[in-house]
Amino acid sequence: MEVGLGSIVYEFGGIPLERQAKMIAEHGIRYVDVLAFGQFNPAFYPMEQQLRVAKEFERCGIRASSVVTCAEGNIGSNDPEERDFAMEQMKRAARLVKRLGGQQILVGKGCGNIDFYLSRKDAFQNSAHFLKEFSKWCKNENIIVTMELEPEALHVCNGIESMNAMIEAIGEDNVFANVDIGHLNILREPPEALELLKGKMIHMHISDNEGLAHTNSVIGEGNSDIRAYIKKAIELGIDETAKEMGDVAVAGIEVGEPGEYITDSDSRVLRSVGNVYLRVPELRKEF
Numbered sequence: 232m233e234v235g236l237g238s239i240v241y242e243f244g245g246i247p248l249e250r251q252a253k254m255i256a257e258h259g260i261r262y263v264d265v266l267a268f269g270q271f272n273p274a275f276y277p278m279e280q281q282l283r284v285a286k287e288f289e290r291c292g293i294r295a296s297s298v299v300t301c302a303e304g305n306i307g308s309n310d311p312e313e314r315d316f317a318m319e320q321m322k323r324a325a326r327l328v329k330r331l332g333g334q335q336i337l338v339g340k341g342c343g344n345i346d347f348y349l350s351r352k353d354a355f356q357n358s359a360h361f362l363k364e365f366s367k368w369c370k371n372e373n374i375i376v377t378m379e380l381e382p383e384a385l386h387v388c389n390g391i392e393s394m395n396a397m398i399e400a401i402g403e404d405n406v407f408a409n410v411d412i413g414h415l416n417i418l419r420e421p422p423e424a425l426e427l428l429k430g431k432m433i434h435m436h437i438s439d440n441e442g443l444a445h446t447n448s449v450i451g452e453g454n455s456d457i458r459a460y461i462k463k464a465i466e467l468g469i470d471e472t473a474k475e476m477g478d479v480a481v482a483g484i485e486v487g488e489p490g491e492y493i494t495d496s497d498s499r500v501l502r503s504v505g506n507v508y509l510r511v512p513e514l515r516k517e518f
Contacts, residue, residue, distance in 0.1 A: 235262030235483035294332030307343025307354035341386025413438030451506030
């Protein structure tokens with residue numbers, strides 16, 4: 232497994248993706264989970280700018296391990312126009328990851344949420360139908376779809392069991408689970424619970440918190456047992472699963488709480504990378 236870094240820590244500091252590449256590479260990181268939602272969404276950059284970013288990634292020797300997309304709106308919605316708009320955003324993000332040397336698109340926001348007057352059953356079915364259609368499109372583009380659960384109650388995928396159920400409902404062989412350690416820490420889902428996802432994991436997020444709030448703290452400042460989760464994922468064959476799909480299993484460090492403005496991005500990265508290697512030294516690679 233390789234260590235990566237989520238661009239969120241720089242995006243929330245107002246640093247555009249093109250400028251991030253050199254900063255990320257200087258930390259010894261070669262894989263980037265690119266944030267692709269909200270006001271900094273690079274999937275909506277003009278093509279000329281996207282190509283400049285791709286050239287800078289290549290120059291710095293880094294590539295996108297995934298594009299993390301939380302489409303505006305709700306993919307579990309009953310409103311077809313809302314779902315269509317989300318589909319357009321996600322296809323743009325999928326094309327972006329290929330330009331940045333990657334092949335994974337990560338579906339965030341717990342794969343949809345339960346709105347007013349929308350039952351959990353209907354939201355689940357809407358999301359599963361949406362993601363099946365999207366996954367088929369991605370397969371034609373040679374793109375892998377990963378899904379991220381969220382630890383809040385009103386998300387469609389808000390635990391390991393619902394994540395497994397969603398993968399089964401979609402039923403496509405290019406669909407896998409992302410494992411976010413901080414989310415499982417909040418849910419009190421122990422590393423052993425990952426056994427349900429054996430053969431279905433391909434990507435991880437290394438995030439930290441105190442187990443009560445979704446803070447994406449500097450790694451080491453919370454109480455998430457990152458070593459135990461990483462070791463369990465490796466034991467369950469995450470590297471082999473990625474290799475079978477022609478990709479590399481990456482554990483991307485995710486630092487930055489949505490809504491905050493980060494003034495010390497490099498400092499947070501430096502401390503987080505150091506703490507990851509302190510806790511899981513076998514992940515350190517020499518380039």
